[in-house]
Amino acid sequence: xxxxxxxxxxxEAVTAVxxxxxxxxxxxxxxxxxxxxxxxxxxxxxCGSCTVLLDGEAVVSCLVATAQCEGREVRTVAGAVPxxxxxxxxACGAVQCGFCTPGLLVSVADLLGRNPDPAxxxxxxxxxxxxxxxxxxxxxxxxxxRAATARTAENTHTGAPGTRPLPPSPSPExxxxxxxxxDSVMTxxxx
Amino acid sequence: xxxxxxxxxxxxxGRTKEMFHRPTDIEEAVSCLAAHPGAVPIAxxxxxxxxxxxxxxxxxxxxxxxxxxxxxxxxxxxxxxxxGAGVPYARIIDDLGGVLPGLAAASRTVGxxxxxxxxxxxxxxxxxxxxxxxxxxxLAAGAKVEIASTAGRRTVxxxxxxxxxxxxxxxxxxxxAAVIVPKAAGPQQFLKVGNRGAMVISVCSFALSLDVExxxxxxxxxxxxxxxxxxxxxxxxxxxxxxxxxxxDETVERFGALVAEAARPIDxxxxxxxxxxxxxxxxxxxxxxxxxxxxxxxxx
Ligand SMILES: Cc1cc2nc3c(=O)[nH]c(=O)nc-3n(C[C@H](O)[C@H](O)[C@H](O)COP(=O)(O)OP(=O)(O)OC[C@H]3O[C@@H](n4cnc5c(N)ncnc54)[C@H](O)[C@@H]3O)c2cc1C
Ligand code: FES
Ligand code: FES
Numbered sequence: 001x002x003x004x005x006x007x008x009x010x011x012e013a014v015t016a017v018x019x020x021x022x023x024x025x026x027x028x029x030x031x032x033x034x035x036x037x038x039x040x041x042x043x044x045x046x047c048g049s050c051t052v053l054l055d056g057e058a059v060v061s062c063l064v065a066t067a068q069c070e071g072r073e074v075r076t077v078a079g080a081v082p083x084x085x086x087x088x089x090x091a092c093g094a095v096q097c098g099f100c101t102p103g104l105l106v107s108v109a110d111l112l113g114r115n116p117d118p119a120x121x122x123x124x125x126x127x128x129x130x131x132x133x134x135x136x137x138x139x140x141x142x143x144x145x146r147a148a149t150a151r152t153a154e155n156t157h158t159g160a161p162g163t164r165p166l167p168p169s170p171s172p173e174x175x176x177x178x179x180x181x182x183d184s185v186m187t188x189x190x191x
Numbered sequence: 192x193x194x195x196x197x198x199x200x201x202x203x204x205g206r207t208k209e210m211f212h213r214p215t216d217i218e219e220a221v222s223c224l225a226a227h228p229g230a231v232p233i234a235x236x237x238x239x240x241x242x243x244x245x246x247x248x249x250x251x252x253x254x255x256x257x258x259x260x261x262x263x264x265x266x267x268x269x270x271x272x273x274x275g276a277g278v279p280y281a282r283i284i285d286d287l288g289g290v291l292p293g294l295a296a297a298s299r300t301v302g303x304x305x306x307x308x309x310x311x312x313x314x315x316x317x318x319x320x321x322x323x324x325x326x327x328x329x330l331a332a333g334a335k336v337e338i339a340s341t342a343g344r345r346t347v348x349x350x351x352x353x354x355x356x357x358x359x360x361x362x363x364x365x366x367x368a369a370v371i372v373p374k375a376a377g378p379q380q381f382l383k384v385g386n387r388g389a390m391v392i393s394v395c396s397f398a399l400s401l402d403v404e405x406x407x408x409x410x411x412x413x414x415x416x417x418x419x420x421x422x423x424x425x426x427x428x429x430x431x432x433x434x435x436x437x438x439x440d441e442t443v444e445r446f447g448a449l450v451a452e453a454a455r456p457i458d459x460x461x462x463x464x465x466x467x468x469x470x471x472x473x474x475x476x477x478x479x480x481x482x483x484x485x486x487x488x489x490x491x
Contacts, residue, residue, distance in 0.1 A: 003210050003211055020210070020249075021210045021211040021250055021251075021252060021253040022231075022239075022240065022243035022248070022249075022250055022253060024240060024243075024244060043241075043244040043245070044241045044244065044245070045237055045240075045241065045302070045303075045305070045306055046390065048303065048305060051305055057281075057308045058304055058305050058308060059305050059308055059309050060305045060306070060309075062240065062244060063235075063236045063237050063240040063241065063244075063306075063309065064236055064240070064309070065211075065233055065236055065240060065243075065253065065255070067210075067211040067253065067255065068233065068236070068255050068257055070213070107304070107305075110304075125304075125389075126304055128303045128304065128388075128389035128390060129302065129303020129304055129305045129306065129389075129390065130303075
């Protein structure tokens with residue numbers, strides 16, 4: 001049994017060959033295409049660690065059948081997230097074990113694309129589908145505010161549209177003027 | 192077989208072209224279902240993929256409904272809105288909150304943003320879980336389900352759609368095409384009891400729909416019976432429609448009690464039958480009070 005299809009992953013056209021119709025996009029990304037940005041924790045839509053953007057909408061890739069994605073655009077954490085969002089997570093201590101982080105980064109990128117300056121309640125609502133067992137969420141919310149401020153500042157300088165994914169930025173340094181009580185610095189790490 | 196291999200919509204190669212089908216209109220979708228009995232339709236995948244991932248379901252073939260244009264659209268039919276079975280909750284919330292406030296409120300409580308971007312009314316109805324959140328507002332509003340097969344279309348009132356836990360009148364050869372929901376003719380409310388504020392399967396839920404001109408009450412119950420239920424006795428309660436006076440405590444109490452009586456709950460992991468009845472009475476009273484308050488604001 002073979003089923004072949006082409007999809008766009010993080011800007012690159014890739015071909016996947018499946019042997020059953022119900023294979024999830026998450027599984028295809030990780031196990032056939034070697035793109036391990038989306039994490040697998042529950043495979044039942046509950047945790048959000050596998051969140052990606054499918055044609056620009058946040059979805060849990062474990063519940064999308066890859067075969068539904070012929071010709072569609074998928075963005076994982078590697079291609080969906082502006083530098084300021086990543087930087088803010090690191091600067092605010094919003095990452096501990098890091099397992100939830102890729103999914104959260106994608107959800108935050110999606111949120112800020114729609115709403116450049118969300119209130120706490122809007123952030124909580126937008127991130128309700130992303131579970132984190134470590135941080136207690138407060139630092140994550142701080143990070144979203146920080147990223148929003150940084151993006152607004154960036155966009156005022158360049159006049160760039162709010163939804164444009166930005167290139168990676170250098171590692172953040174501790175900055176005494178950080179807003180929203182962000183005071184920790186994260187060292188580089190991988191999950 | 193060979194002729195089918197040339198189908199340009201079919202991405203599969205070799206002998207397995209029957210593994211995944213991508214119809215683009217309903218006629219094609221129902222023919223495909225008729226030609227491949229046992230093929231599993233998939234819309235948002237938020238129910239079906241959980242089964243597949245956990246190997247409870249091992250479909251040999253699937254039919255993708257996300258490419259069927261008619262299923263992805265809603266239209267204004269004058270007195271009612273016709274919502275394609277494949278319209279995701281996120282769009283119901285964004286587009287239909289004004290005309291269908293009850294269904295939109297229920298949609299807002301479904302899962303998470305990711306689930307609401309994908310999950311559909313058609314999937315909720317076909318799964319027919321007693322806990323499905325779309326059911327109570329559809330019952331309260333007197334919605335109808337439009338069903339398609341190679342034999343044509345038929346329309347079934349939501350109240351006759353559900354036949355048992357996860358069972359409905361939908362036959363294997365049929366697809367849900369649309370749901371036709373009368374526009375709100377007065378205040379609508381939806382209340383859901385769950386363990387936390389997001390991502391919960393309801394312990395019980397209640398939807399209320401008031402038709403001011405028709406002096407009619409619609410009441411739908413979720414998660415408190417083998418199927419979603421209409422609280423018919425509660426619906427026939429007398430309300431002071433003629434603005435002759437306030438909504439009396441007695442009326443509110445009685446409404447709550449009638450809704451609780453209409454339920455047929457069981458004890459399960461999410462709650463006991465007694466708790467569900469109690470909570471339903473509270474939800475029903477609260478829904479009526481809130482809806483009436485809204486009405487008084489309109490009147491004054
Ligand atoms: C994490 C999580 C949270 C959830 N929270 C809620 C919640 O709060 N409230 C709630 O009600 N539900 C919830 N659900 C369940 C699910 O999201 C809903 O039932 C949703 O409406 C299913 O729609 P879908 O398009 O994803 O269905 P799918 O999974 O694509 O399909 C479900 C079933 O319906 C069939 N089907 C789909 N469309 C049609 C059609 N047009 N005609 C005939 N058959 C069809 C499929 O073959 C399958 O059997 C949740 C699910 C998850 C994973
Ligand atoms: S792995 Fe997809 S939501 Fe948990
Ligand atoms: S940082 Fe560990 S789960 Fe979120």
